[in-house]
Amino acid sequence: MTDSTFHHGEAATAQAPIVEMRNIEKHFGNIIALAGVSFDVRPGECHCLLGDNGAGKSTFIKTMSGVHKPTKGEILFEGTPMKFDTPRDAMEAGIATVFQDLAMIPLMSVARNFFMGREPTKGRGLFKRFDVDRANEITMTEMRKMGINLRGPDQAVGTLSGGERQTVAIARAVHFGAKVLILDEPTSALGVRQTSNVLATIDKVRNQGIGVVFISHNVRHALAVGDRFTVLNRGKTLGTATRGEISPEELQDLMAGGQEMAQLEGSLGGTV
Amino acid sequence: MNASDGALEDERVKAESFLSRLMRRPELGAIAGVILVVIFFAITADGSMFTLSGFMNFMSPASQLGILAIGAAMLMIGGEFDLSIGSMVAFAGLFFAICAVNWGLPLVVTIPLTFVFAACVGAVNGTIVIRSGLPSFIVTLAFLFILRGLSLVGLKWATGGSTQLRGVREATEGDILTPFFSGDAFPGLFARLAEMGLVETFGNGAPKVPGIPVEILWFVVIAALATYVLLRTPAGNWIFAAGGDTNAASNSGVPVARVKVSLFMLTAACAALVAIITVIDAGSTDARRGFQKEFEAIIAAVIGGCLLTGGYGSAIGAFFGAIIFGMVVIGLTYTNFDQDWFQVFLGAMLLIAVLFNNAIRKRVTGER
Numbered sequence: 012m013t014d015s016t017f018h019h020g021e022a023a024t025a026q027a028p029i030v031e032m033r034n035i036e037k038h039f040g041n042i043i044a045l046a047g048v049s050f051d052v053r054p055g056e057c058h059c060l061l062g063d064n065g066a067g068k069s070t071f072i073k074t075m076s077g078v079h080k081p082t083k084g085e086i087l088f089e090g091t092p093m094k095f096d097t098p099r100d101a102m103e104a105g106i107a108t109v110f111q112d113l114a115m116i117p118l119m120s121v122a123r124n125f126f127m128g129r130e131p132t133k134g135r136g137l138f139k140r141f142d143v144d145r146a147n148e149i150t151m152t153e154m155r156k157m158g159i160n161l162r163g164p165d166q167a168v169g170t171l172s173g174g175e176r177q178t179v180a181i182a183r184a185v186h187f188g189a190k191v192l193i194l195d196e197p198t199s200a201l202g203v204r205q206t207s208n209v210l211a212t213i214d215k216v217r218n219q220g221i222g223v224v225f226i227s228h229n230v231r232h233a234l235a236v237g238d239r240f241t242v243l244n245r246g247k248t249l250g251t252a253t254r255g256e257i258s259p260e261e262l263q264d265l266m267a268g269g270q271e272m273a274q275l276e277g278s279l280g281g282t283v
Numbered sequence: 284m285n286a287s288d289g290a291l292e293d294e295r296v297k298a299e300s301f302l303s304r305l306m307r308r309p310e311l312g313a314i315a316g317v318i319l320v321v322i323f324f325a326i327t328a329d330g331s332m333f334t335l336s337g338f339m340n341f342m343s344p345a346s347q348l349g350i351l352a353i354g355a356a357m358l359m360i361g362g363e364f365d366l367s368i369g370s371m372v373a374f375a376g377l378f379f380a381i382c383a384v385n386w387g388l389p390l391v392v393t394i395p396l397t398f399v400f401a402a403c404v405g406a407v408n409g410t411i412v413i414r415s416g417l418p419s420f421i422v423t424l425a426f427l428f429i430l431r432g433l434s435l436v437g438l439k440w441a442t443g444g445s446t447q448l449r450g451v452r453e454a455t456e457g458d459i460l461t462p463f464f465s466g467d468a469f470p471g472l473f474a475r476l477a478e479m480g481l482v483e484t485f486g487n488g489a490p491k492v493p494g495i496p497v498e499i500l501w502f503v504v505i506a507a508l509a510t511y512v513l514l515r516t517p518a519g520n521w522i523f524a525a526g527g528d529t530n531a532a533s534n535s536g537v538p539v540a541r542v543k544v545s546l547f548m549l550t551a552a553c554a555a556l557v558a559i560i561t562v563i564d565a566g567s568t569d570a571r572r573g574f575q576k577e578f579e580a581i582i583a584a585v586i587g588g589c590l591l592t593g594g595y596g597s598a599i600g601a602f603f604g605a606i607i608f609g610m611v612v613i614g615l616t617y618t619n620f621d622q623d624w625f626q627v628f629l630g631a632m633l634l635i636a637v638l639f640n641n642a643i644r645k646r647v648t649g650e651r
Contacts, residue, residue, distance in 0.1 A: 098534070099536060102536070110534070112530065112531065113531070114528075114530075114531040114532075114534040114535050115528075115531060116523070116524055116527030116528045116531055116532070116594060117527070118523075118527050118590075118594045118595045118644070119523055119524065119527055119594070123520055123523065123524075126520070127520060127521075127524050127531075127532065127535040127536075127537060128521070128524070128532070128535040128536030128537040129535075129536060130517035130520050132517060139516075140511075140515045140516050141514075141515050141516050141517050141519065141520060143514075143515065
């Protein structure tokens, strides 16, 4: 099912970043959640953001997707400085975020979820109505493109597996013109097979020229698809590495902040 | 569905039978209920229940309740409750009667004014719920008492001490709008049908049923409109989304607060319509108007397949739920049963409906 040899975007490094975050700081009262984080994502690459719990990953992506405003630092979108006041602004610019809760409603059909808040319409004035046929058709095609065969567009999202739901959320973001897709721990609650399906989906999205930001605390999932890796620790970036430059062990150590992890691993006898 | 691309067919997806497709419709329970109730009365009740006049007899109260129930159902799908609609009927009825009788305004002014007034009260309800984040159950329970109390106080103030405001019939008689809210529609048609011997007639040749009571027409039109809005407009999708998961909906760009406040306004407007129809019909209003209608409306909506947790249900279901209600209330008078069995019947129906809906929801969402 999953093609294990993903075609990593070599050409991508040559292109200008879609989003560039420079020295982002975010303070909540007297707590410094982010203390100067720089990060960028280019078209057609998968940039993994790794970090342990509390490292500031969530704060960082919320800043990127317009939920939080940075205390200091600048955000460049396609080369020009941008200020996002609401998530809606970021969405309209082309930054789509798939949060862990996926923004899906189990009782509603896949098609209705797919177009939630952005329904296609036909007719005008008083007769402007939800174009159900078109919505159904687009949903079926988009889902088939991602390798998921629905029973029908009216199938409730609740009947889908976790991986399939994740794919619906990704397909939705891509359909609505995302240039950058931020995935918040998409594989954290999934089984092995579903994880590889989601990773394969990430690969498909990347091949369409979309920049993917993949947040994870699982080094193996990140290494499977990532082109570049940035590690966050205690609100700071510990550097960005390109694929092939870094080993899983080194990444793991960076995430955990070094020494304690080495000790733990010694007693457990292997990479966690 | 897509037999053409057999290579993509998932071997684990079983073909769905017609029955299980049917099972996923929220209104199925209510339709099954209608069939059961019809069978029950076909056996136990006097045959005249299922004549045209018998039909109008039970459809008339069913319609008055149904208009409320459809509003309540849409609000429930949107994830909120309104326990104040019964009191709202009394309050809007009082406002309407004051406008028509005390101030002598024509219906052209009175009716829109009553709707606007009710919608404003609904908006207050909704805004408090949205702003405070409190359960609508509690907020509207407060309004159940506030509006009922205000109706009583207002009546005494308007009439100088009485608890009944009379004179609505005199005030509305001859108004150009009265036939739209009171009496029977299509009398000419029914007279013709009587001449042709197609409907039952009295000895003098007049039809036993002079026309279709207007509330039935309102009921049918509102049910059709509500169904259209829910299933075929973006607003309908927003209602389902807002009720299914507020957070997910607003993250996807659904204007949740606006949707919910509008729904509160809509339910209040439904209550106002029932108030106008019943007040003109009775010729007076009192503070007990619409008493306990909020519960009956919610029961009809639940029998119609609405989930108490929101995000699921249908207007057609509420339509049939209200018809079941009307058939039971009126139907018992056609039988030899004591009429007081009505409440037992109602409670049992509610319980069965909730159990049934729960099982259906598990099927739909694939919960295990």
